[in-house]
Amino acid sequence: LYLLVFVQVHGQGGVKFQNWAKTYGSSPELYFQPISVEEIREILDMARQRGKRVKVVGGGHSPSDIACTDDFMIQMGKMNRVLKVDKEKQQVTVEGGIFLSDLNVELSKHGLALANLGAVSEVTAAGVIGTGTHNTGISHGILPTQVVALTLLTASGEILECSKSINVDIFQAARLHLGCLGIVLTVTFQCVPQFHLHEVAFPSTLTEVLNHLDDHLKRSQYFRFLWFPHSENVSVIYQDSTNKPPSSSASWLWDYAVGYYLLEFLLWISTFVPSLVCWINRFFFWLLFRSRVENVAVSYKIFNYECRFKQHVQDWAIPIEKTKEALLELKAALENNPKMVAHYPVEVRFARGDEIWLSPCFQRDSCYMNIIMYRPYGKNVPRLNYWLTYEGIMKKHGGRPHWAKAHSCTRKDFEKMYPAFPKFCSVREKLDPTGIFLNTYLEKVFY
Template sequence: MAAASTSAAPASTSSASQVRLRSQPPSIPPHLQSTKTLQTLVAPAEVSRRSSRARITNWGGTFTYKPQRVFQPSTVAECCNILELARRSGTSVRAVGKAHSPGDLPFSDAWMIRTEDLSGTVEVDSDTPSATFLAGTLISDINDALAANEPPLALTSLGSISEQTIGGAIATSTHGSGYNFASVSSACLELGIIVPQTAEQGGVQVLTCSREQNVELFNASLCSLGCTGFIYSVKMKLEPAFRLRHLVEEIEFDWIFGGKTGAPAIEALVDDGDGGVKMQQQQSSSRGAVGEATMASIDMSTPESEVNRTYGAPRKSRQSIGKLLARGRPLPPSGPRYYPSTRQTDPADIYPCRAPDTDATARVGPDGWMDPEDDDETRAAQSKIDAIIQSSQHTRLWWFPHVKMVTLSRADRTLEPAAGPTFSQRAYHTIVGYHFTQFLLFVSRYHSALPSQVAKVVHYLTHPSFPAEHRGKQSGSISSAEASSPPETSHESQTGSLASEFEGFKAAPPTDLSPAPAGSLKPLQAHHPHSLTVDHSINVFNMDCLFKQYTSEWAIPYTHTAACLRAMRDWLEEEARLDTGERIHFPVEVRWTDADGIWLSHGYGRRNCYIGIIQFRPYNLPTRYRSLFAKFETLMRHFAGRPHWAKTHTCGPQELRKLYPHLDDFLEVRKRYDPDGVLLNPYVRRHLLGEIGEEMSVRRFKKRERGKL
């Protein structure tokens, strides 16, 4: 095995041997030590209450708290002693890395362990290839260490940011984007983990878990939410360092997702425009005719059975899901058909997932069944997006609803030399894309008409113009007959029939990670404004998050992509039309991942489409977001969405059991390895255990903000 240079350790750069020394368990088991001795042993790692490091604030600036005690250990032995002392004290302890989570997942008002000093590369095996890192190592430092290795290596897939710890990325099953690429956790080979068991069970223990050893703990810890054990080391599967040929293309939203037809739609009570129900014409009865004033007085939230009983049958019609959402109308939850039904029999079945719920989540079934919410245009859009996503190894898009445009990003491995952005491009991004944009967002806080105008100005300044002569032309559309037929199962048959519709279409090999031929990635249409660059993988995978922000992200079944985004278009356009409507910022990020077998992974048992929305906080000032996010949640629930664990949501255990067939298995493993609940915090108690009360409230750690609108 060849050891690589390591990332930064607490005081100075450590060698791999020094990092391995720091990862050794204590020589005397902590449960055999006296409480007084444990207090002495942990004292050097405790952070002074007067230190700025004693307060934890997340990157978005939305959550902050000062726990009772904060520790910053640099060795595994110190971590073991802290956990044993917490268990004896009857308190909880939580690990926190970079605190990049937009929600309160890492927060606790009890004890906290800062992991920045638990960093470094333990070893790199260039033959496998694989590498082991302490869990507090930033992914950006991992990228640097692997690039400096001989030969250079890289992680196969990354999320949008690398300024997070590898332990935090594993704990939330962080994801990138790619039709045949699962979450980052799916590439994990082994975990070093500390479990706070009772003295009767052997006390605090240092365990190794993998697909062969402590398998249930391994599966549960690949998306642990920090409550199955304290992860101190992570071994990752790697591949030789690679470059990506990256094509960025400007496309009209309607060109991909089809024109507005009111679909997807459901049968719903007809709105009279003022929040009342329009009733069917009735003959005089014992109750008398229903007058206009009475009709308008019936609130849309009134149960249908009560309306029928009092006034007679209301009038129904097929109505756009998005428009109903904008008007505050309730949407039915997802049908049982779309909830996962597959339970794995082997917890070591991590990736590839052997039995994904592909047919169960399809809106067009193998038996010819079609979701009644959809129309031919919606089904055609899904066929089209299928082809586009599979035309490259890594596909994602950013949607700018205010200008009805999509920025499509596709990337393939290549042998071409890297050529990053020029100095002028970087300068323009800094001045216009960052500073000027932030100023405009700040101004837009003061009038509801401004967010849309700011979005249009920023898009004009930062994106190439779309040719006016091609606007509104639906070239490349797919016939209704093609869209209505049941999908084929093979990769070739799914994409081959559509290849002729796109000038630059080329189906990417499903599992091949070898470089694509030079010049194989082209715009879908020649007139689409585009740019083509070649750069190292990390520079393409990562993106600039720009400003502090509120954010919400959900994962819906992949086959719901077109239907959900079409419904979102109707919703956001209706919000923009209403004087009191919500005003979304830009862009909406859309990514896709493959299915995996990790019990609490967003991708458990199904291929996913991730949809994320943001509300920027220019100059760290608050903006309106709660009502917008609540409606977004409603829409995502309708499409069987799973919330991103690291972001704020309102799902409880009853709902999560429908989405995660192995939730109770996860909770049993958690209880087995942490019987006293040492690793629990308000987030876990609230969402997984269903505990309620002021101590569990998400508002407990919410930052008290000035300048609130």
């Protein structure tokens, strides 16, 4: 019987999984790319019979081990159809494995768009909501707030629909599901009419931005800024809807030859002379960010931006009113400890509070502060001190870590951070009593 099932669902052995940044990976015993719900049910049956766990992976972009498993891995890339476009309600229903890059193009054929997106679109509908992917804009929530309904295949093989009116508790949990409630088969997004964005980037200082944060937040619909550690330099980025025709000031020479290849080379050199990092941060600000730059394009082309080469990141959300204090503490910590170096940028974004149980923005408007240490040519740069200092500051200000990005928190921390944590746990235990969807990352969250 095993053999029969195995042949039907085509599990592959010997596959090595690695996330986008090649910072985490695993060797699933069997790797599946199902094309139907029946196949997924068979995989779940086989896992149960063999005492294996199951992990679904989307685009594999999470910078942590949240999608890793050495048991059975299901890649949803073949369940990627657009199922329904409701033009009247401006809603789209898709299969969980669709890449947002494909969805963006499909939506634009219908004159629609997602109201907000993260930096990349080679990620899946189920994957981005699973970890609470966010962008910026204080009147915009994180991506899961755009979800109006979804369908889960639970551990028992049952299909559960949920929305604001059906299975309400499950919906509040599943909009940010961590991959632990079941397999997300479909997602329905609330869309908006297609729009163009006008992006303006201009230089400023940390003092100016922090002293006028409210003005910046009011002035631009999607406001974010990049701080260049070891300096006062800031690049402010405004993005706003426009009727202007597309135009671009992007240049291969500057964006790639300099912004990518030269940066990677210099950061590699700095692994031998760490004090060079301060100079690199200032030099690149002067080279690439000291003048005003403008672009106009269809929304998703502006929301998405170049994330350069492999990297380690941390990204915590703190209450928005703590932004200034927390950033100044991070700046002071770097100044007081010259041996601790920080690559640019520290990217600061904002999101509206929401009611999603495990959302880092649960019941509070938030500031996300993303720190980065690149891995030039795959080489790890020491970051422990910087990482611990940052985490300490974030915790002190009531921060909650991005679920996709590596952090050192455990159940005890999450119980304090999330008032609705017990409610999420009870939904999870009901839907997956044997923990078939758990992995090492999730054990730290729930045990």
